[in-house]
Amino acid sequence: MQSQAKPLGDIAGGIAPVPIENRKGVGRRADSLFSVVAALSGSLVLLILAFMVLSTTNTALPIFRAEGISFVTSSDWHPANGDYGILAFIYGTLVTSAIALVIAVPISLGIAIYLVEVAPRWIKGPITYLVDLLAAVPSVVYGLWGVFVLLPLFLQPAAELLSSVLGFIPIFAGPPSGLSYFGAGVVLAVMIVPIISALSREIIQTVPDDDRYAAYALGATRWEMIRGAVLPRGRAGIVGAVMLGLGRALGETIAVALLVGSATTINTSVVRPGYSMAAVIANQFQEASGDHIKALVAVGVVLFAITIIVNIGARLIVWRMAD
Amino acid sequence: MNPSSTSSTREREETGLPMVPEAAEPVEEHKTSTSAVFTIRDLSVYYGGNIALKDVSLDIRPREITAIIGPSGCGKSTFIRCLNRMNDLIPGATVTGEVLYHGQNIYAPDVDPVAVRRRIGMVFQRPNPFPKSVYDNIAFGPRINGFKGNLDELVENSLRAAALWEEVKDKLKKSALNLSGGQQQRLCIARAIAVEPDVILMDEPASALDPIATVRIEDLMQELKKQYAIIIVTHNMQQAARVSERTAFLYTEVDEETSNRWGILVEHGETGLIFTRPKDKRTEDYVSGRFG
Amino acid sequence: MNLEINSSRPSARRLWTNRVATAGMAVAVALALIPVGLILYYITKNGLAAMSWGFLTEPTPFTFRRPGGGFLNGLIGTAIMVALATAASVPLGILAAIYLEEYGKRGWLAQLVRFFSDVMTGVPSVFVGLFVYTAFVLPFGFGAIMGAGALAIIMLPIVIRSAEEMLKLVPLELKHASFALGASKSQTVLRVVLPSALPGITTGVLLAVARAAGETAPLILTALGSLKVTTALIGEPISALPLLIFDGARNPFAAGQERAWAGALELLALVLIFTLLARIVAARSKISR
Numbered sequence: 001m002q003s004q005a006k007p008l009g010d011i012a013g014g015i016a017p018v019p020i021e022n023r024k025g026v027g028r029r030a031d032s033l034f035s036v037v038a039a040l041s042g043s044l045v046l047l048i049l050a051f052m053v054l055s056t057t058n059t060a061l062p063i064f065r066a067e068g069i070s071f072v073t074s075s076d077w078h079p080a081n082g083d084y085g086i087l088a089f090i091y092g093t094l095v096t097s098a099i100a101l102v103i104a105v106p107i108s109l110g111i112a113i114y115l116v117e118v119a120p121r122w123i124k125g126p127i128t129y130l131v132d133l134l135a136a137v138p139s140v141v142y143g144l145w146g147v148f149v150l151l152p153l154f155l156q157p158a159a160e161l162l163s164s165v166l167g168f169i170p171i172f173a174g175p176p177s178g179l180s181y182f183g184a185g186v187v188l189a190v191m192i193v194p195i196i197s198a199l200s201r202e203i204i205q206t207v208p209d210d211d212r213y214a215a216y217a218l219g220a221t222r223w224e225m226i227r228g229a230v231l232p233r234g235r236a237g238i239v240g241a242v243m244l245g246l247g248r249a250l251g252e253t254i255a256v257a258l259l260v261g262s263a264t265t266i267n268t269s270v271v272r273p274g275y276s277m278a279a280v281i282a283n284q285f286q287e288a289s290g291d292h293i294k295a296l297v298a299v300g301v302v303l304f305a306i307t308i309i310v311n312i313g314a315r316l317i318v319w320r321m322a323d
Numbered sequence: 324m325n326p327s328s329t330s331s332t333r334e335r336e337e338t339g340l341p342m343v344p345e346a347a348e349p350v351e352e353h354k355t356s357t358s359a360v361f362t363i364r365d366l367s368v369y370y371g372g373n374i375a376l377k378d379v380s381l382d383i384r385p386r387e388i389t390a391i392i393g394p395s396g397c398g399k400s401t402f403i404r405c406l407n408r409m410n411d412l413i414p415g416a417t418v419t420g421e422v423l424y425h426g427q428n429i430y431a432p433d434v435d436p437v438a439v440r441r442r443i444g445m446v447f448q449r450p451n452p453f454p455k456s457v458y459d460n461i462a463f464g465p466r467i468n469g470f471k472g473n474l475d476e477l478v479e480n481s482l483r484a485a486a487l488w489e490e491v492k493d494k495l496k497k498s499a500l501n502l503s504g505g506q507q508q509r510l511c512i513a514r515a516i517a518v519e520p521d522v523i524l525m526d527e528p529a530s531a532l533d534p535i536a537t538v539r540i541e542d543l544m545q546e547l548k549k550q551y552a553i554i555i556v557t558h559n560m561q562q563a564a565r566v567s568e569r570t571a572f573l574y575t576e577v578d579e580e581t582s583n584r585w586g587i588l589v590e591h592g593e594t595g596l597i598f599t600r601p602k603d604k605r606t607e608d609y610v611s612g613r614f615g
Numbered sequence: 616m617n618l619e620i621n622s623s624r625p626s627a628r629r630l631w632t633n634r635v636a637t638a639g640m641a642v643a644v645a646l647a648l649i650p651v652g653l654i655l656y657y658i659t660k661n662g663l664a665a666m667s668w669g670f671l672t673e674p675t676p677f678t679f680r681r682p683g684g685g686f687l688n689g690l691i692g693t694a695i696m697v698a699l700a701t702a703a704s705v706p707l708g709i710l711a712a713i714y715l716e717e718y719g720k721r722g723w724l725a726q727l728v729r730f731f732s733d734v735m736t737g738v739p740s741v742f743v744g745l746f747v748y749t750a751f752v753l754p755f756g757f758g759a760i761m762g763a764g765a766l767a768i769i770m771l772p773i774v775i776r777s778a779e780e781m782l783k784l785v786p787l788e789l790k791h792a793s794f795a796l797g798a799s800k801s802q803t804v805l806r807v808v809l810p811s812a813l814p815g816i817t818t819g820v821l822l823a824v825a826r827a828a829g830e831t832a833p834l835i836l837t838a839l840g841s842l843k844v845t846t847a848l849i850g851e852p853i854s855a856l857p858l859l860i861f862d863g864a865r866n867p868f869a870a871g872q873e874r875a876w877a878g879a880l881e882l883l884a885l886v887l888i889f890t891l892l893a894r895i896v897a898a899r900s901k902i903s904r
Contacts, residue, residue: 020427020442022435027799034801035718041710042719042728045775048768049731049738055750056742110643118640127644130651136890137654138829140857141879144864148872149657190650197647221625223636244737251739253832254857258864278741282832282861286839300745304738311737315730412794441797451788454811464796467806511792518796 053304060298063291072302077264079284079292086299088266092181092274093303096256097249099185099270100192105242107189108196115197116204117226128201135194143258146187147179151259155183159271176271179261184276187255192245199241199318203234236317243314250307253278277303360385360522360552361406365420368401368410376401378420379588381571385521388544388553390563390594393573394609398586399556402573403524406554407443408436424522441468444515444523444551449531450507452499452514457482457491460499460510464518477517484550485513486543505536509543516547523547525555529562541566560610563594570597572606662880665873671881674844675859679871686878688844689856692759693885695846696838696855697828699763700770705820708774709809712816715775716782717804729779735772743768744833752837758849762838766830770823777819781812814900821893825886831857856882 022028064071067084074085111131115124146155155178162182163174177183207230215225231238261273262283281296281303288296361383368376376398383389391399401410408429410416422429429439441464452460461478470477478495482488487509491502499510508528515523525544529537544553544566557563563570571591577584590603601607625633670685711728719725747765755761785808793803809816834840839852840862847853856878863875 020424020429020434020438022433022438023799027437028435031799031801034804035714038710038714038718039724041707042714042725042775044707044711045728045732045735045772048771049735051750052738052742052746056746059749059753107643107646110640111647114640114644118637127648131647133651133887133890134647134654136825136829136886138831138857138882138886140829140831140860140864141654141658141883144860144875144879145654145657147864148661148876149653153653193647219625221629221633223633224629226636247737251737251741253739253741254861258861278739278832281741281745282835285835297745297749300739300742304742307737307739307742308734311734314737315733319730407795409791409795412791437794437797437799439797440795445795447788447791447795449788451786451792453789453792453807463793463798463806467796467798467802514792514796 056297056301056304060294060301063295063298071298075264075266077280079288079295082291084291084295084298086277086280086302088264089275089277089280089299090302090306091266092260093250093276093278093306095181095270095274096184096188096260096276097246099182100188100249101242101246103186103189104193104196104245108193108241108245109200109238111193111197112200112204113226113230115201117222117230131194131197133194134190135198137191139191139252139254142187142191143255146183146255146259150187151178151183155179155186155259158186159183163269163271170268171270173269174271177261177273179259180272181260181267181270181274184256184260184279185270187259188249188252191252191255192249195248196241196245199244200234200238203237203241204230206237207233236320240314240318243310243317247307247311247314250310251278251303253282257282358385359383359423360425361554362423362426363406363421364423366402366405366422367419368398368405369417369419370413371415373583374585376405376586377576379573379586381588381591383522383552383554384569385552386548386550387569388548388555388567390567390570391554391556391573392558392560392563392570392609393586393589394575395558396584396586397573397575399558399573400526401586403526403554403556406522406524407440407445409440409445411436441518442520442522444518444520446508446511446515446523446525446528448527450504450511452502452507452510454498454500456496457499457502457510458495460514461517464514468518481513481517482510484516484547485509486539486546487513503536505532505539508532508536508540512540512543512547516551520551522552522554525553527556527558530558537562560598560612564598567594570594572597572601572603572609574605574609658876658879658883661873661876662883665877666880667877670874670877675842675854675874677842679863679866679868682870682873684874686854686856686859686874686881688841688854689859689878690881691844691846692762692838692841692853692855693828693857693882695759695848695853696762696766696834697824699759699848700766700827701820701824703763704767704770704774704823708771709778709816711771711775712778712782713804713809715779717800717808729776732772732775735768736776739832740765740769740830741832741836744836747833748836756850757837757839757852759838759847759853760849762834762853762855765833765837766827769830769833770827773823773826774816774820777822778812778816781815781819782808784815785811814896818893818897818900821889821896825889825893828889829857829882829886831855831861834858835861856885 063084070085072090073087075088076083076085077088115127119127159176159178159180159182162172163176166172167174211229211233212225215229220228256276257279260276260279262275263273264275267274277299281299285296359382363379363381366376366379367374379402391402393399404410405418405422410418418430424442453463458478461481462474465474465477479488482491487506490506499507502510529540532540541562547553555567569591572589573586574589575584576587589605590597590601597606598610601610669683672687673685674688675686676684715725715729719728743765747761751764752761789807789811790803793807798806834855834857838855838858840858841852841854845851845853860875860878860882863871863878
């Protein structure tokens with residue numbers, strides 16, 4: 001043991017012990033100052049949210065006052081005449097999001113279950129990476145790609161096929177257009193698949209292996225095990241994941257603005273053009289002025305209210321799962 | 324919250340716990356109670372209202388190793404964490420009684436726990452170096468304490484004192500996480516020394532180490548006690564017998580009705596006496612391996 | 616009773632269901648991978664066709680009809696606004712995460728902040744733009760600061776929640792080691808906890824930056840867009856790559872559309888670089904742990 005250590009200052013040889021000296025006031029004050037600053041930063045989120053609601057609602061107030069309930073029950077949107085009824089936009093937002101969910105939910109769940117329960121180890125990484133890549137693509141890039149690639153390649157032919165085969169049903173009636181609720185819904189589906197599949201994957205991973213073994217031990221096939229043991233366990237979490245995907249679809253703006261067809265009336269047929277709340281804000285803002293702008297802000301307030309309800313619902317479900 | 328004084332007095336009579344340390348055979352000449360590093364009186368700890376440690380009174384002398392032994396759950400770690408107010412970090416923990424550090428009560432209302440920890444070093448059960456370089460690990464304490472002086476020299480001296488210098492002098496800038504477990508633990512000792520304490524608390528410092536690394540830590544402790552008072556918690560009686568001058572035996576009492584458990588100090592004294600001629604039956608049972 | 620083990624084999628129908636379900640999952644994966652391939656292929660192909668040195672270094676011409684020119688105005692605008700938004704949201708987000716993990720813990724305020732940070736990540740970005748418009752653009756006019764403010768609000772909850780997750784992973788023993796050396800709470804947090812969590816926090820920040828760089832809708836309402844190269848922070852509209860791509864996608868002229876493709880390639884490359892950096896940082900920090 002090399003102990004040629006020089007004595008460490010005063011402590012060697014039992015010198016009079018140094019009494020405990022409290023930190024100077026600065027040290028203690030720095031401590032409490034830091035905790036206050038941190039708490040304020042945390043509270044900032046709440047302040048911003050509250051300010052968001054107040055500021056936008058305040059600007060939109062004249063429109064809400066003037067239009068009353070007809071703001072959300074009428075589909076007359078004629079800014080030149082001062083008519084602001086947004087029912088067609090609410091309808092479009094809901095229909096495009098519904099189409100997106102119909103397409104995206106089975107695909108997302110398929111991917112999630114495949115990755116957790118079926119995929120060989122070597123393929124999991126690449127697939128996960130590629131699907132996550134979809135989440136990184138900006139929505140304006142989806143829009144551009146949707147309009148110039150997907151529209152001629154798939155959306156227009158698919159719309160035509162749908163209306164020629166199922167055209168007798170009003171919701172598929174022609175004349176078909178790729179720039180439609182359907183076209184926007186398909187692109188929205190591509191955008192929310194990575195969200196729903198990533199969240200569902202995490203939830204399915206938390207199902208304990210014991211549950212799986214229990215099902216296998218009863219003689220279940222893999223699919224029976226998944227249906228009987230995995231999905232029931234993860235159901236609430238998967239519903240939460242789907243609702244978060246829905247929240248994203250409801251608020252998605254640019255891709256929908258480019259693909260939905262920009263018709264301000266309600267069309268029963270999904271292969272006809274329409275509009276969504278977010279899209280009308282993005283498309284009309286630059287040309288708007290005066291009350292028209294206030295009306296667009298009012299559209300935003302209604303959109304916010306809808307997404308916030310969906311989001312809070314989703315978060316509550318996911319949070320309950322986590323506890 | 325005040326612990327019953329009658330029971331604590333009875334405890335002392337039963338266990339022959341000396342009211343003043345001189346009652347035990349003096350190991351060094353010239354000891355008075357004021358020269359004790361720690362004078363602990365009626366120390367009790369509660370977690371959320373449940374008592375965890377009851378009425379411990381004990382003196383810790385400078386330049387000696389004091390071992391704290393006892394069965395698991397008897398409050399050894401709780402006790403040692405009272406001595407540098409680490410228990411303050413546990414929500415709901417309250418401490419009553421007195422812990423005098425060189426005569427100054429570290430639980431007095433005007434004492435800042437942060438200042439207490441700057442005077443009293445601690446080494447933990449598992450080596451816990453910061454994910455920083457070897458150098459920055461040692462320099463951490465001096466830096467936060469506003470050390471003005473030759474930091475390089477202090478780092479070298481601390482590493483030498485922990486018998487680690489020769490092994491790491493060429494990799495001071497490398498991450499401390501690359502060291503072996505035993506080296507990491509000696510690094511943690513060096514890190515504690517660097518803030519120039521006069522006591523080092525060690526909470527089972529070798530329990531996560533292999534036998535060879537353990538021997539090196541024990542050798543190191545023998546060097547360190549020339550300058551520091553060392554208090555070591557250990558579940559290993561051989562280790563206590565090997566390294567310490569004095570030993571304190573803690574034991575778990577159980578309330579049969581509520582099945583609450585708490586630790587008490589059964590007896591303490593010279594290590595040789597505790598292991599060969601214990602005064603209390605429970606100590607005898609424990610050191611002879613009848614339970615624990 | 617038939618004890619032959621094969622007699623208890625699942626029926627043919629059950630085995631077929633199992634096979635069909637497995638095939639269905641493979642189809643789902645394929646359906647998700649097709650758009651990935653199509654997007655990467657067409658952005659690269661059409662983007663490269665229109666890409667040139669001039670595109671990267673020249674501003675946008677005054678009409679969509681005219682070929683040539685580029686998105687320099689947008690690149691500079693995006694750089695300025697994302698940088699400002701990062702500078703504002705990262706310190707605040709990390710401080711908020713420190714509050715949640717080290718001070719607030721499971722208290723009511725912390726739980727409220729946590730919940731509403733989660734909710735805030737779901738607020739449509741166009742609404743964030745409307746908010747900044749009503750609160751700040753109306754009195755002060757369009758500008759880089761306004762766009763950056765909107766992006767910062769979008770980044771903030773992402774930074775908070777990812778940083779909190781990383782702070783959670785810092786072992787308690789490290790904090791205790793620091794406290795035992797006489798470090799105060801703020802010293803422990805700033806010198807031990809934060810450095811230990813830094814690689815993970817960096818990952819979250821890079822992902823938030825990637826998200827902000829691709830945002831279009833809030834910038835329409837706050838930065839407005841401009842054909843001029845400008846570095847002014849306030850007082851005049853400024854452009855951004857996504858805004859120019861959006862304009863290009865909406866116009867009927869080939870020259871404008873080609874620029875949009877080149878711009879999409881530029882933007883996607885930027886976003887993917889940040890995403891990739893995030894993954895590298897995350898992977899390296901795992902090794903060092």
